[in-house]
Amino acid sequence: MTPAPTATLAPRRLRPRTDVLETNDALILVADLPGVDEGSVELSLADGVLTLRAKPVAANASPSNASEWKAVWSEFTLVDYERRFRLSAEIDGEAIAASIQQGRLRVTLPKRRPRANRIEVKAS
Amino acid sequence: MLWNPFNDPRLPDPFRTIRVLQGGLDQLLATPTTGTTPPITVYSKDDGCLVRALVPGLAPNDIELEVDGDELSIAGHWPDEPDAEVLARHSERPSGRFVRNLRLPFEVDASRVVARMERGVLEIELFRTPEKKAHRIEVQTDSSRSH
Numbered sequence: 001m002t003p004a005p006t007a008t009l010a011p012r013r014l015r016p017r018t019d020v021l022e023t024n025d026a027l028i029l030v031a032d033l034p035g036v037d038e039g040s041v042e043l044s045l046a047d048g049v050l051t052l053r054a055k056p057v058a059a060n061a062s063p064s065n066a067s068e069w070k071a072v073w074s075e076f077t078l079v080d081y082e083r084r085f086r087l088s089a090e091i092d093g094e095a096i097a098a099s100i101q102q103g104r105l106r107v108t109l110p111k112r113r114p115r116a117n118r119i120e121v122k123a124s
Numbered sequence: 125m126l127w128n129p130f131n132d133p134r135l136p137d138p139f140r141t142i143r144v145l146q147g148g149l150d151q152l153l154a155t156p157t158t159g160t161t162p163p164i165t166v167y168s169k170d171d172g173c174l175v176r177a178l179v180p181g182l183a184p185n186d187i188e189l190e191v192d193g194d195e196l197s198i199a200g201h202w203p204d205e206p207d208a209e210v211l212a213r214h215s216e217r218p219s220g221r222f223v224r225n226l227r228l229p230f231e232v233d234a235s236r237v238v239a240r241m242e243r244g245v246l247e248i249e250l251f252r253t254p255e256k257k258a259h260r261i262e263v264q265t266d267s268s269r270s271h
Contacts, residue, residue: 017217019216020214022213024211030181030205032181032244033180036243060243060245064247070169071166072167072168073166074165102241102243103180103245
């Protein structure tokens with residue numbers, strides 16, 4: 001077992017593991033954000049890029065009664081998360097919905113319904 | 125009889141290096157880095173230790189915790205995403221069942237294990253079984269005894 005380092009090169013931001021599923025009507029993103037709840041996650045869309053930013057809640061970032069404990073084996077650090085996704089024009093930005101549960105974020109991005117173009121022909 | 129270099133006991137084993145490397149590789153792969161097992165961090169103090177594991181998406185009911193002697197076992201099943209006509213999928217997240225066994229440096233007092241889970245972070249507090257205290261034995265020297 002390697003001992004926990006005393007000085008870490010911990011990344012300042014983690015790129016959360018995200019699944020992307022496509023159905024007929026939408027794109028669904030499922031991202032793992034342990035330690036995060038609805039109050040500490042931010043999703044924004046600008047110029048076709050969806051930006052996800054989140055912070056682990058303070059109560060989760062370090063263990064309960066942190067001062068009593070000494071880390072002896074460390075496989076993760078809980079730091080801020082950030083990831084960007086480029087969305088196609090096919091996505092209806094107005095209708096994006098998201099929910100988070102047990103540190104797992106689910107974002108539903110509906111595809112734009114194809115507009116049936118009816119072209120009226122006038123008699124000239 | 126022709127001399128067979130692969131069978132001659134006086135020669136060094138030509139496959140020894142490969143066997144050693146394979147053993148090392150097996151050990152390396154046994155340590156989860158990415159993959160389906162949740163990453164853990166272990167903290168200790170005098171009378172016990174704290175194990176934290178990242179299990180985003182799991183509910184407390186999805187986790188099976190077992191303590192046996194000095195071993196802690198964490199098992200569970202990552203929740204499946206409802207499939208509903210998925211046309212395409214890019215997968216980064218773990219799926220399926222996982223089991224992780226940890227050997228702790230002490231016998232665990234099974235009656236005092238506390239586990240809590242919040243926002244996908246599992247915390248398990250384990251305490252040592254109270255040992256009989258070691259007795260201090262005073263060493264007599266010859267000069268302390270009267271002759």
